[in-house]
Amino acid sequence: MTQDLPARMLRLLSLLQTRRTWSGTDLAERLGVTLRTIRRDIDRLRDLGYPVQGTTGTAGGYRLAAGADLPPLLLDDDEAVATAVALRTAASGVAGIEETAVRALAKLEQVLPQRLRHQVTAIQATATPLPVPWSTGPEADPTVLATLAAACRDHEITTFTYRTGNGVTGRRRAEPYALVAATPVWYLVGYDTDHDEWRLFRVDRLTDPTPTGHRAAPRELPAADAAAYVAARLATSPARYTLHATVPADAETVRARTWSLPGRVQPVDETTSTLDLAADNPHHIAAQLLGIDLGPTHAIHGTPELAPHLERLGKRLLRAAHALTRQDDQSKQRAEPDARNEPAGRRQT
Template sequence: MQKTSARLLALLALLQARRDWPGALLAERLDVSPRTVRRDIDRLRELGYPIAALKGPDGGYRLGAGTELPPLLFDDDQVVALAVALRTAATTGAGIEEDAVRALATVRQVMPARLRHRIDALQITAVTRPGGDLAPQADPELLLTLSTAIRARETLRFDYRAPDHAPTTPPPRRAEPHHLVTWGSRWYLVAWDLDREDWRTFRVDRLTPRTPTGPRFTPRALPGGDVTAYVATRFRGAHHPDGTPAWPCRGEVVLHLPATEITGYVHDGLVEELSPDRCRLTLGSWSWPSLAALIGRFDVDFEIVGPTELVEAFGRLGKRYADAAARSTSSNAPGTSGTTPLDAP
């Protein structure tokens, strides 16, 4: 029979390996009596491990979560995986670099020599993109807040700073958070913008949540089918084997503008010269409203070639812009304050 200390470590390792353990099975694995298992469970509880007793014909035990983190046991593969994760933490921009270094030093100190040599051989250097600014770190607490809202499927309310750090004007943005992703050492929130009725990707370092969160929502289907396809298309555009962009929404228009004046501004599209002052533009985006807005940025007259979805998107955006202009005009008219008179019918 194992000594008590060795048996306690073996028992703890078993409790960590699966959620529930019947008492008889633990006794069989440790080659002891059920009474010894009960005594060893009590010893582990005295050391701070929250072990719950399960009711039922056979009884059993479960290692649960407590108010403090007790010592844990890891096998060789888990130790290596943990050390690699801690060493690569500096590349995530999550603002946990110093804590990760201290945690790795703690883990390394108790490693057996055979594992320490493997970890010391792993050297990782974070390289920033050429010509790019250093990615700002994301607040770990903010990442946890966003992750909690995503898991709970709760609508987020937040303030969002523009690239020039100017805060947005109230009311705050409202969005259904779907995924928290990293790209180019930056953290982004992929969400459905409720006010703009379209998918948006928000820089986490520019986002300040408001409390409380909004109502729960039913998740929508992401363009492209999953978050990987959406993010790849959003940031750099996935491509078909023939080299054409594989955007989920692709449309075609004729711009009343020479092709030479727009080719430098089109990276994932096709520009075809039709005449000295007209060109055909084929462009893609992750949604039809986004595609319509991209085409509108050229600020010239144009004809829509297709498809129908693009025509409908222009119609919706046109009405929305016209309504916004009408509201602005009426509220700024001389002698009006933007409110309805009390004696109005």
């Protein structure tokens, strides 16, 4: 049975939002109507402010494009809840997004049904983000992220200016594959067409992304997924300070207590593992080491220049420990009356 007009219009809009381009025939089959009806419904959407573009051909095609004004968005229940939760937490490592997220959330929550508000509140109450000292870092431009995200979605070849870690700046051309947020740094995984290989680009070093209008067939990533690819690349990337240790603990425990990337911890047997740490900031390595017992000192190797940093940090911890010990001793002395100054009768038990 053909849907009534309002329901069909909502369904049509929902379909247009899920795919870059639809043929008129596909839309007609999905909605159970004729091509003529589809054309009329498309005109109605345009009258409502939705910028639906048409393509020429036997059957014709349609795509929802960007317009001068933002028309209402159509979200199903799951999408609305996910969007509200994301806005409440605000994407980590994105410059200037917090205030904007609050404004957008206020608008969304105005129209959320009560049942969905309860879901959002429940998720937020049990999944509160925890800021940690080592989560600060370079922030990505939200406009750059949005452009790259669209290019990844559409498999559109994109050019951009990129600055390497050595400060060398140049123009790059790549097939964007995915964005990965390795808090607080955002990475673009893409295939560099000039060098004919997969590359990892830090988004905070990337400017002026420009889609070329040319689409490329998706390539097979040399990893299980984009996150695994980023983790593997980071685990093998050069760093100023390194430390290798054989640790008297199983690999799962060491990974959990040192927050290590996959590949940094390898099992030797059920009770022993090897740990490889690397960072440009010695404090990061020190923080990871605090969670484990390193065992014998002869099993530790690494960058000699790391030693004075760890020693200074160790002395700071010792001073803090000594201060707490003195405080505890003083508290005990105040709590225990001096028996020598008490009357004999009060010293009896």
